[in-house]
Amino acid sequence: MTLIGWTQIILFCAVVVALTPLLGAYLTRVFDGRIALLRPVETGLYRLAGVDPQREQHWLSYTVAMLLFHVAGFALLYGLLRLQSLLPFNPAEQGAVAPDLALNTVISFLTNTNWQNYGGESALSYLTQMLGLTVQNFLSAATGMVLAVALIRGFARASAKTIGNFWVDVTRCTLYVLLPISIVFTIFLVWQGMPQTLGPYVDAATVEGGKQTIALGPVASQVAIKMLGTNGGGFFNANAAHPFENPTALSNFVQMLSIFVLGAALTNVFGRMVGDQRQGWAILAAMGVLFIAGVAVCYWAEAHGTEAMRALGLAGGNMEGKETRFGIAASALFAVVTTAASCGAVNAMHDSFTALGGMIPLINMELGEIVIGGVGAGLYGMLLFVVITIFLAGLMVGRTPEYVGKKIEAREVKMAMLAILILPLVMLGFTAIAVVVPSAVASMGNAGPHGYSEVLYAFTSQAANNGSAFGGLSGNTPFYNLTGAIAMFLGRFWMIVPAMAIAGSLAAKRSVAATAGTFPTTGPLFVGLLVGTILIVGGLTFFPALAVGPIAEHLSMLQGVAY
């Protein structure tokens, strides 16, 4: 580990923290409807869609609206993938995408996962990338954010029947937040050297006299929202490790920032809406503790390298699968950032990380990506854990559990448990099936615990809607396409519906006054408790699975056995 490495990491954290209250204030104004710059455009859109912006929705109508929106999105994207060969903007003449791969891809982009069993430059047309994927990148991000805001409203409101209007929230989120930031970000990326063109691929003559086709396309615009919306679906197969998708150290740094800023700012929105910004900071602090710990372990593991490498005369840590442009610190930081949030963009091969270094992204996702997390999804995931924490420990102050003035009762606990149950069910369940199905085992790139980790990572990444790939696993088979689609679907919606039910039931409750006897939810004590609960509940759930994967691999490595 180096001073420069740590400086990058600390600088990164500092900038995220500095941006949090600024963006938080802005987002709060947007979702409160206090930004009216584009009101005519908004009004036009509402009129077109037949939406009355004044009419707020019950949690159930809100959720149904969200689901209907996704049904439409599904039809559009699936159609594009299957029919792209007949549609324009297809200079590379890509053919139709196979049904199972199309299904996996559509679910992947609808759920903000961006798991990619396809290679962008070798399978998709420009039109599919722009009208299909990029649009879903915006909408799935907006959906995540508005759901978080709806849940926040549940905490903030008292004796209310409604939690906002889905259509209005999505429109405002896209118009005032995602679009403007993306436009500025795109221009920045183009300046950094990223292609933005509708022209065809370029053929270049190599030094050896061979011919190489260089894939191009509208890269910058897709990368901007891919990062900002924690989508992570790369334009190119190599994702952010590709020089066109991540040209410089500066673009790398800003891309990492863009993964975190909105998620972090939402904690501040939470604080502002419940009337006490410290509540938001406490949540961010808990995320921060988990994040720093993850970065430290991952960076240490990668910088420390392995005995096996040193035996081969390779000094200076594990550089396998990493870009020399970024080095160990920026690769480790990127890996933790992208899995802490639900981004899934990668600038290095996670498969080539050391066992412990690769376990950190895995743990991040297993905990449900609540460290900043997917835009919105991270906050509502974290709030579910808060509900559990408050309920477990809240009684110890001699009062029935309450959080920001709301009593946590049977219904909230039931819904939170239902939501939290889905992750182990999908992640462990599918992994357990895959490691004993011969055809699925055949897809593994390695044997032993490492091969197992590849499968565990794949299902973990999809269920958590991350989308990053460990690598090594050949995922484009009917088995993985189908099980993956199910994992992504359940991981997203089985989480969302209970979270919205909580929003509805909280909003309907009256607000309880805080006194000196109230469970403290802002100090270091609470932050520690929350982190402890997350680690114990999450750790207990995944400890056996990790034991036979990365932990076993790490321990064998110490004994000189590699897989």
Place this chain on the structure above:
Amino acid sequence: MKVSKLRKNSPSATMLDPAILLPAIGQAFVKLDPRTLVKNPVMFVLEVVTALATVLTVRDAFTGGGDMLFELQIAIWLWFTILFANFAEAVAEGRGKAQADTLRQTRAQTTAKRLLMPGNNELYEGVAAERLEVGDLVLCEAGDTIPGDGEVIEGIASVNEAAVTGESAPVIRESGGDRSAVTGGTTVISDRIVVRITTAVGSSFLDRMIKLVEGAERQKTPNEIALNILLVGLTLIFVVVVDAIPSFATYAGGSISVVVLVALFVTLIPTTIGALLSAIGIAGMDRLVRFNVLAMSGRAVEAAGDIDTLLLDKTGTITFGNRLASEIIPVPGVSEAEAAEAALLASQADETAEGRSIVALAREKFGLSMDEAPSDATFIPFSATTRLSGIDAGGRRLRKGAVDSVLKFVRDESRADVAEPPAFRAAVDRIARAGGTPLGLAEAGRLLGVIHLKDVVKPDVKERFAALRRMGIKTVMITGDNPVTAASIASEAGVDDFIAQATPEDKLRYIRGEQANGRLIAMCGDGTNDAPALAQADVGVAMQSGTQAAREAGNMVDLDSDPTKLIEVVEIGKQLLMTRGALTTFSIANDVAKYFAIIPAIFVAFYPQLGALNIMGLSTPQSAILSAIVFNALIIIALIPLALKGVTYRPVGAVALLRRNLLIYGLGGIVLPFIGIKVIDLAVTALHLA
């Protein structure tokens, strides 16, 4: 810092009372019935997997497969785990049953004298008490047991309510007013009353009380239901976790026996809190009962823990309730001793608390002694028209009373317009401002001075209220006094707020206002006009001495009719919730150590490197698993006393309380099982059990 102790009215049955323990052992087996156990989901799941492990063990005994001795021990300890849980519940119930039996004796056969014609109290028939119906009129004469709950509609009688309250001093019950309610099972000592029966047989106060202490009508409280959901959720997660393991083992080229998987599953699911949850609830109710307070529902006990504001009646709770003499101020020209002597003489025959306090003050402060009144004395009792009392003795005519009346007495006696000395008026005003009552003192035509009667605040209430404030509970004094008096007493007692000249409507309005601001309110009351406020309050404690309406409106009844107890009721509620939270935290924290015992043990066969996770250095995989299971069972027994007694409650703020409990039950819950399992492993190894 003063740690408030909950005083107990009845001697608590000790943990080791064989009269409770022996039947509880039997009950533990009876409760194995799955139909009973299904009410406790975690324990039910435990029983199902235990049965599975038992069947497999028996199968292996016949087929000779598996490690027989090891599996048998696991199965036996799993059954012990369930039995220990049942035992915990049975002990908690047993303590209540003993009390219920005592109560039941008082409900012995009673014959009621049912009036045949309303208005004619001579014409009645003998009817068994259980055949009475609501609305029946019964006659109760000296020596009769009142056959059911009702209301006195005619007459006045003294009643012994010891059967219900444990207090043997008789109380007066009379028609009309706030003392008209009578309770079935109590005995009329003198006079006769006509009672209209107001509750049906089986739902009378005594019946409800028996059911409550027995736990027969115990329903899960809202928080308990929510906690159960959480525990079920955790159990489901562990079903998934454990079910995935065989497949991981197959991939690694090994296999794990089902009994071992059951063992892992059982140690992971929250059996500790699952086992003790209902015992904690029953014990909480029981603590209230021992304290002579009956909660009509478990929900009320939980609400007590959440109380933010206490409405306390000034009289009896904050002050002694009687105004006591604190100084005697003579008018100019009269010596202190002379005034004191006159006050003493004037009060000699006054048996009221005020009168006695004047005598006591005069004796204490001025060393006067006068054991008996002069033989020719004539006592002048207080009357509402004269508002004076006093004595005529040895030619002296001494009077004390309301200031205006005393002045009038002086003027009448001297037949002259005697001027009121300015110093006298100043003293009177000063007393009134301080919240006291000035009592004029005069002899015949001469004004002697003024006696300061003061509402004396109880000595320890100020500290008590400070402790409540640290807990975040606001205290509000309710008084009929004028605002000036109220403010003075409020500041002396250290309450946060007060309602002066309070009417029942004021109380109701205050409660609604606080509730609208998101606060939970507790109050106590006894009169019919308190009923709406009692019903509106989140915790309404009705006095047993109060009216039927008040008792119906409240959700708790205080058998001692002691309004001070409201504070303890809140503490008991908090203690219940804390105990539940502490043991839940402890139970879940325990899992960490159990993992480190079992995971290396089950995987080490095919991933020998995972032996490194055996940080406790347990001797063999079998002994590791067995030790974890044994610890898991024994910890339940070890925690029964804590579950029944409750976690110690301290009136400190939430932060301090949380820090302390987290340290003990959170951190302790992580550390303790590491030690416990290691010790058991040493024992298991030494005994060659595995």
